[in-house]
Amino acid sequence: MLALACAGIAPAFAQDTTERAEVLKQIAALREQQARIAQLQRENEAALRALEATLGVVAPAPAATPVQTAAPATAVAAAPSALDRLKVTGDFRLRSQHDRSDDDARDRDSGQVRARLGATFAINERVTVGGRFVTGDNDDPNSSDVQLSNWADDFNVSLDMAYVQLNFGDLKLYGGKFPQPFARTDLVWDSDVNPQGLGATYRHALGNGGALRTNALFFAVDEDAGGADSTMGGIQLGYDSPAFGGFKYDLSGAYYRYSLGSLAGADSGDWRTNRRNPDGTFLSDYELANLLVGATWQGANEQWPVRVVGDYVKNLGAADNQDTGYGVDVSLGRASKPGDWRFTYGYSQTDVDAVLSAFSHDNIGIATNYKLHAFTVDYTPMPKTMVSAIWYHYKPNDPAYAGGNAPNDWLDRIRLFFLVNF
Known part of the structure; x- marks a missing residue:
C-alpha cells in the first residue's frame, strides 16, 4: 500500500x-x-x-506619491x-583695426575687445525674463566695444538688456530694454542698439512653408519731467516665402516716427552727423519709411548659398531733399559649420538726414552723408568660432555736409577679428 x-x-x-x-x-x-x-x-x-x-513650456508638478520614501527621488x-528653463548665451570678440586717410589725418592702429553675457529664464509657459551684461561705454548705444588703451584701466561693464517677455503662441510682447524686434540692416539700425519701452512680435507660419510677420515698437527715447518727451513709434509688416526649389525671398516694410521733444539726455554721440538748428535742435523731423527685400538661392551645394539684400529708406520729415539712403549686400557661402567660408560685398549711400544718426551704424567714422563699399570674408575654423576680415572704403557723399572730412578724400578702415560664442 x-x-x-x-x-x-x-x-x-x-x-x-x-x-x-x-x-x-x-x-x-x-x-x-x-x-x-x-x-x-x-x-x-x-x-x-x-x-x-x-518651447519654453514649464512641466506640471509631479503628482504626490503615497510612498514616503519616493519623495527625495x-x-x-x-x-x-x-x-x-535657464538659457545662458554669450560671446567674446578680439579685434584689430587699421585706419588710413589720404588727406584727413595720420594713419592709426588700434585694438578693441567686446564681451557679452546674457540669460533668459522661463518663469512659466507665459512669462520669460531676460537680461545681458556687456562691455563698453554705457552712454553709447551703438557699440559695446572697449578700446585697448588707458594704461590698462579696467573695462566698463553695463546692463544693456533687462526685460520681461509674454508668450502667447505666435505673439510675443516685450517690456523694458529688450532685443531689437525689426528685420534690419545697419543702414537704419546699428546691430548693438536695443530699444527701451514696449514691443511686440507676431509670426504666423503658413501651411505652404511661408510666414507672415508683424513687429511693433513704442520706444521711450528720452523722458523729460518738465517738458515734452522724446519717443518713437514703429511698425513693420513682413512676409517670408516658401521654398521654390532652392529659391526663397522675404519682404519687410516699416514706418518709424520720432517725436523728439526732449534732447536733455543726448550727447555728441547721439547728434553725430545730422544737421542741427542754432538752438541745438534737429533741423529735420524723422519719419522713416523703410523697405527691405531679401532673396536666397541655395543651389546644388548647401555650403555655398547666395544671399542678396536690398535696403531703402526715405525720411518723410526731412527739411529738404537730403532724405534718402539705400544699400545692397551680396554674400556667397555660409559661416555656421567648421570649414565654412563666406564672402560679402556691400554698397550703401545716405543723405545727411536720411536716418537718425543716433541709432544708425557706427562701423565707419561718418554716421550719415557717406558712400561706402564694404568687403567681408568670414571663416569658421572650429565650432562656435569665427575669423573675419572687413575692409570699409568710404567718403562723404555731399561735399556741402562733409564737416571735418575732406570732401573728396576716400577713407579706409580694415578690421580683423576673432569671435567665440556660446
Missing part, C-alpha cells in the same frame, strides 16, 4: 514542480517587461523635458527641469 501511495504522489509532485517553474518563468518575463516599460518611460520623460525646454528629478 505504501508503495502504491508513493507511486501516486510522485506524478503529482512532478506536476507541481513543473507548474511552479512555469509560474516563475512567467514572473521573470513580467519583471523583464516591467523593466523595459520603466526604461521607455524614463526615455520619454527625458524627451518631453527637452521639448518643453525648447521626486525632488531630485524636479531640479533639472528648473535648470532647463
Whole structure:
C-alpha cells in the first residue's frame, strides 16, 4: 500500500514542480517587461523635458506619491527641469583695426575687445525674463566695444538688456530694454542698439512653408519731467516665402516716427552727423519709411548659398531733399559649420538726414552723408568660432555736409577679428 501511495504522489509532485517553474518563468518575463516599460518611460520623460525646454513650456508638478520614501527621488528629478528653463548665451570678440586717410589725418592702429553675457529664464509657459551684461561705454548705444588703451584701466561693464517677455503662441510682447524686434540692416539700425519701452512680435507660419510677420515698437527715447518727451513709434509688416526649389525671398516694410521733444539726455554721440538748428535742435523731423527685400538661392551645394539684400529708406520729415539712403549686400557661402567660408560685398549711400544718426551704424567714422563699399570674408575654423576680415572704403557723399572730412578724400578702415560664442 505504501508503495502504491508513493507511486501516486510522485506524478503529482512532478506536476507541481513543473507548474511552479512555469509560474516563475512567467514572473521573470513580467519583471523583464516591467523593466523595459520603466526604461521607455524614463526615455520619454527625458524627451518631453527637452521639448518643453525648447518651447519654453514649464512641466506640471509631479503628482504626490503615497510612498514616503519616493519623495527625495521626486525632488531630485524636479531640479533639472528648473535648470532647463535657464538659457545662458554669450560671446567674446578680439579685434584689430587699421585706419588710413589720404588727406584727413595720420594713419592709426588700434585694438578693441567686446564681451557679452546674457540669460533668459522661463518663469512659466507665459512669462520669460531676460537680461545681458556687456562691455563698453554705457552712454553709447551703438557699440559695446572697449578700446585697448588707458594704461590698462579696467573695462566698463553695463546692463544693456533687462526685460520681461509674454508668450502667447505666435505673439510675443516685450517690456523694458529688450532685443531689437525689426528685420534690419545697419543702414537704419546699428546691430548693438536695443530699444527701451514696449514691443511686440507676431509670426504666423503658413501651411505652404511661408510666414507672415508683424513687429511693433513704442520706444521711450528720452523722458523729460518738465517738458515734452522724446519717443518713437514703429511698425513693420513682413512676409517670408516658401521654398521654390532652392529659391526663397522675404519682404519687410516699416514706418518709424520720432517725436523728439526732449534732447536733455543726448550727447555728441547721439547728434553725430545730422544737421542741427542754432538752438541745438534737429533741423529735420524723422519719419522713416523703410523697405527691405531679401532673396536666397541655395543651389546644388548647401555650403555655398547666395544671399542678396536690398535696403531703402526715405525720411518723410526731412527739411529738404537730403532724405534718402539705400544699400545692397551680396554674400556667397555660409559661416555656421567648421570649414565654412563666406564672402560679402556691400554698397550703401545716405543723405545727411536720411536716418537718425543716433541709432544708425557706427562701423565707419561718418554716421550719415557717406558712400561706402564694404568687403567681408568670414571663416569658421572650429565650432562656435569665427575669423573675419572687413575692409570699409568710404567718403562723404555731399561735399556741402562733409564737416571735418575732406570732401573728396576716400577713407579706409580694415578690421580683423576673432569671435567665440556660446
